Amino acid sequence: xxxxxxxxxxxxxxxxxxxxxxxxxxxxxxxxxxxxxxxxxxxxxxxxxxxxxxxxxxxxxxxxxxxxxxxxxxxxxxxxxxxxxxxxxxxxxxxxxxxxxxxxxxxxxxxxxxxxxxxxxxxxxxxxxxxxxxxxxxxxxxxxxxxxxxxxxxxxxxxxxxxxxxxxxxxxxxxxxxxxxxxxxxxxxxxxxxxxxxxxxxxxxxxxxxxxxxxxxx
Numbered sequence: 001x002x003x004x005x006x007x008x009x010x011x012x013x014x015x016x017x018x019x020x021x022x023x024x025x026x027x028x029x030x031x032x033x034x035x036x037x038x039x040x041x042x043x044x045x046x047x048x049x050x051x052x053x054x055x056x057x058x059x060x061x062x063x064x065x066x067x068x069x070x071x072x073x074x075x076x077x078x079x080x081x082x083x084x085x086x087x088x089x090x091x092x093x094x095x096x097x098x099x100x101x102x103x104x105x106x107x108x109x110x111x112x113x114x115x116x117x118x119x120x121x122x123x124x125x126x127x128x129x130x131x132x133x134x135x136x137x138x139x140x141x142x143x144x145x146x147x148x149x150x151x152x153x154x155x156x157x158x159x160x161x162x163x164x165x166x167x168x169x170x171x172x173x174x175x176x177x178x179x180x181x182x183x184x185x186x187x188x189x190x191x192x193x194x195x196x197x198x199x200x201x202x203x204x205x206x207x208x209x210x211x212x213x214x215x216x217x218x
Contacts, residue, residue: 001056001057001059002056002057002059003052003055003056003057004055004106006055006185007051007054007055010051010055010185011051014047014048014051015048018047018048021040021044022040022041025037025040025041054103054106060209060211060212062177062178062211063177063178063213063214064177065177066112066113066149066177067149067218068201068217069111069152069192069194069198069216069217069218070109070178070210070211070212070213070214070215071098071111071208071209071210071211071212071214071215072098072108072109072181072190072211073098073100073104073108073109073184073189073208073210074098074100074106074209075098075099075100075101075104075189075190075208076205076206076207076208077096077097077202077204077205077206077208078097078189078205079096079097079191079204080094080096080200080202080203081094081095082095082196083095085153087120087142087153088118088142088144089151089153092196093153093193094194094195094197094200095191095192095193095194096191096192096194096200096215096216097190097192098191098192099188099189100184100189105209105210106183106184106185107180107210108154108156108181108183108184108190109178109179109181109210109211110154110169110175110176110177110178110179110180111145111154111177111215112147112152113174113175113176114145114146114147114174114175115145115146115147115173115174116143116145116169116171116172116173116174117146117151117171118142118143118153119141119143119170119171121140121141121165121167122139122141122142123139124138124139124158138157138158139158139165140155140156140157140158141156141165142154142155142156143155143167143169143181145175149218150218151195154181154190154191154192155193156182157190157191158188159188159189164184164185165182165184165185165188166183166185167181167182168181169181178211178212192216199216199217199218200215200216201215201216201217202215
């Protein structure tokens with residue numbers, strides 16, 4: 001397991017705050033209220049370890065197969081439905097949405113290999129990620145990847161806690177399946193818009209792993 005580069009500054013800041021809090025606790029509280037001082041230490045340590053774990057990138061055997069579309073994120077499948085896309089395709093698409101809790105790995109990956117033909121950031125609201133309107137009204141970043149098998153759109157969506165979406169892709173770029181696409185800080189969701197008739201391989205409420213679990217088959 002490694003730590004994602006997006007976490008370096010956050011973890012360093014949290015480590016400094018942890019050290020300051022516990023130095024103050026040691027000098028001013030530990031002698032008169034040792035139980036409280038221990039509680040402060042353990043609670044702050046638990047929070048620091050949680051922040052570190054949030055930016056973890058576990059070692060995985062990735063799925064690399066052109067006939068498959070892999071999950072772009074860790075989390076739970078919360079939506080499988082046909083919708084009308086109003087951003088790029090302007091037609092009917094099959095949407096699969098993955099909800100990412102704060103405990104999930106938050107590194108996002110490319111579901112397929114291909115050419116990036118669209119990459120656009122949208123300002124928006126911060127509705128809770130499971131709200132159906134979050135897909136079109138929340139802050140988000142959409143990427144369209146095209147290859148000989150077909151074209152799909154991947155949408156990173158901010159939520160009530162997620163205040164920063166990071167995306168590394170730009171139009172004209174060639175990307176590899178399961179390679180890094182971006183990062184969402186502190187929970188949210190990722191939508192994948194597939195061509196109608198695509199054979200979805202996941203089920204509602206299924207827990208999935210980014211770059212590993214097969215989402216669909218062309």
